[in-house]
Amino acid sequence: MARTILTIAGVVLAIWLVLTIIGALMSMLKLFFFIGFVAVVVYLAVTLISKSSRNR
Template sequence: MGKTILTILGVVLAIWVAMSVIGAVVSMLKVFFFIGFVAVLVVLAVTLISKTSRSR
């Protein structure tokens, strides 16, 4: 009986750890996407500013 309970607890723990890792990876990807989006906006702004200052 004890072996069955420990097996069930082990499976529940493994599922919980897997879900935590998946959540952390998704969170990290969202942060990287946001940083990349801000970087693209900065590059576009600098490009537009340099093109308008060169034409004068």
């Protein structure tokens, strides 16, 4: 009986660990995409400002 309970607890903990790792990876990817998006916006803004000041 104790072996069955420990097996079930082990499976539940393993599933919880996998879901936690997946959640952490998704959160990290969202952060990287957000940082990349901000970098692209800043790059485009700097490029547009430098081209407009060159023409004057």
